[in-house]
Amino acid sequence: MTILLVDDNQVNLFVIEKILKNAGYDNCVSLSSAYELFDYLQLDAPNPTGNSVDLILLDIMMPEVDGIEACKRIKQNESLKDIQIIFVTALEDKNKLAEALDIGGVDYITKPINKTELLARIRVALRLKSELDWHTQHEKKIQYELDLATHVQRSLLSPPLNEKDIRIEVSYLPSSNLAGDMYYWYKIDDHRYAIILLDMMGHGISAALVCMFISSVLREAVKQLNEPELVIKELNRYMTLLQDGKDNNLYYFTAIYLVIDTEQKTVEYINAGHPPGYALIDEKTCIPLNQGSCAVGFFDEIKVKKQCIQYEQDIQIVLFTDGVLEAMGPCEIESEKHLQTLTSSKWDYSQCLIDNLLPKDKQENQPDDMCVLMIQATSTSI
Numbered sequence: 001m002t003i004l005l006v007d008d009n010q011v012n013l014f015v016i017e018k019i020l021k022n023a024g025y026d027n028c029v030s031l032s033s034a035y036e037l038f039d040y041l042q043l044d045a046p047n048p049t050g051n052s053v054d055l056i057l058l059d060i061m062m063p064e065v066d067g068i069e070a071c072k073r074i075k076q077n078e079s080l081k082d083i084q085i086i087f088v089t090a091l092e093d094k095n096k097l098a099e100a101l102d103i104g105g106v107d108y109i110t111k112p113i114n115k116t117e118l119l120a121r122i123r124v125a126l127r128l129k130s131e132l133d134w135h136t137q138h139e140k141k142i143q144y145e146l147d148l149a150t151h152v153q154r155s156l157l158s159p160p161l162n163e164k165d166i167r168i169e170v171s172y173l174p175s176s177n178l179a180g181d182m183y184y185w186y187k188i189d190d191h192r193y194a195i196i197l198l199d200m201m202g203h204g205i206s207a208a209l210v211c212m213f214i215s216s217v218l219r220e221a222v223k224q225l226n227e228p229e230l231v232i233k234e235l236n237r238y239m240t241l242l243q244d245g246k247d248n249n250l251y252y253f254t255a256i257y258l259v260i261d262t263e264q265k266t267v268e269y270i271n272a273g274h275p276p277g278y279a280l281i282d283e284k285t286c287i288p289l290n291q292g293s294c295a296v297g298f299f300d301e302i303k304v305k306k307q308c309i310q311y312e313q314d315i316q317i318v319l320f321t322d323g324v325l326e327a328m329g330p331c332e333i334e335s336e337k338h339l340q341t342l343t344s345s346k347w348d349y350s351q352c353l354i355d356n357l358l359p360k361d362k363q364e365n366q367p368d369d370m371c372v373l374m375i376q377a378t379s380t381s382i
Contacts, residue, residue: 007059034065060089075104084125165262171354180207191263198255239297252297277319278343323368
């Protein structure tokens with residue numbers, strides 16, 4: 001614990017240091033100007049450490065740089081802002097004292113120094129500093145764990161796919177480090193591919209945790225079951241296991257799950273309460289993918305019915321989460337109409353997918369996660 005005493009009057013420094021050392025505060029450093037204070041704190045360094053200072057007893061009336069200006073500079077530095085500052089002053093000007101507290105001082109004591117009052121105010125300031133230090137360390141620990149969870153979640157997402165009969169690209173813009181949007185694809189055999197895009201209820205930590213849970217289930221379900229109806233029902237079974245019987249703890253997600261067969265030129269899909277994707281068939285007809293079942297996790301048993309699309313040469317499918325619709329405009333119905341128009345022509349996969357739907361300024365600082373997934377498939381016989 002280090003306490004700095006800053007005063008241009010050497011007598012005042014001697015008196016205060018003697019009071020503190022008699023009270024057991026041995027690590028006191030006396031400084032005679034604001035410049036000496038700045039040097040001690042390494043204020044001009046790129047990452048000042050503050051030399052582990054806990055408290056500064058700072059005189060207001062000093063030449064060149066007064067205590068108020070010194071406090072302002074210290075509080076503007078992110079590394080030093082938690083240092084507690086008690087002003088020591090002979091001023092009777094209440095406006096000046098109010099200014100000193102407004103710019104970051106935690107307290108003040110007037111001259112001549114009263115020993116009992118001084119020590120009491122120091123104890124309060126040091127308790128506050130201790131609490132701030134605890135919160136800072138706790139926040140660092142939480143941030144480390146969030147960064148780790150973010151890394152784990154990103155590792156669960158499938159990389160882009162580029163094969164002779166199919167290409168899959170994605171734009172993924174979470175609203176925070178952890179997200180509720182997830183996508184995954186799996187090559188079933190030489191010409192069949194299972195693909196899913198899902199949007200977990202909410203966003204942030206709670207949505208991400210449930211999302212990571214369902215991700216492990218999803219991988220096994222896709223590998224073992226393949227078929228759209230079976231996969232969606234299996235995911236629903238696991239989602240209902242999370243329910244605790246309380247309405248305020250309902251977990252669910254919307255999704256589009258599909259299986260593309262590039263040999264048979266078919267797409268089998270289920271839309272489980274998700275915004276409709278759009279399929280551009282043979283560069284001629286654009287149809288919505290909007291049927292199948294309710295959202296996954298609402299009920300113990302759900303009715304599931306797959307839909308089938310046939311194409312002759314190629315197909316482009318664009319899937320997205322509702323965060324994209326919200327970012328496109330206040331009316332989701334109008335956004336869907338506009339999105340269908342935008343997906344009625346073949347996209348160039350060399351550019352970022354979401355650039356086809358949103359300008360750069362609408363891609364930033366959105367309240368909800370956004371994901372756009374594009375599949376371009378051709379027949380293996382071509």
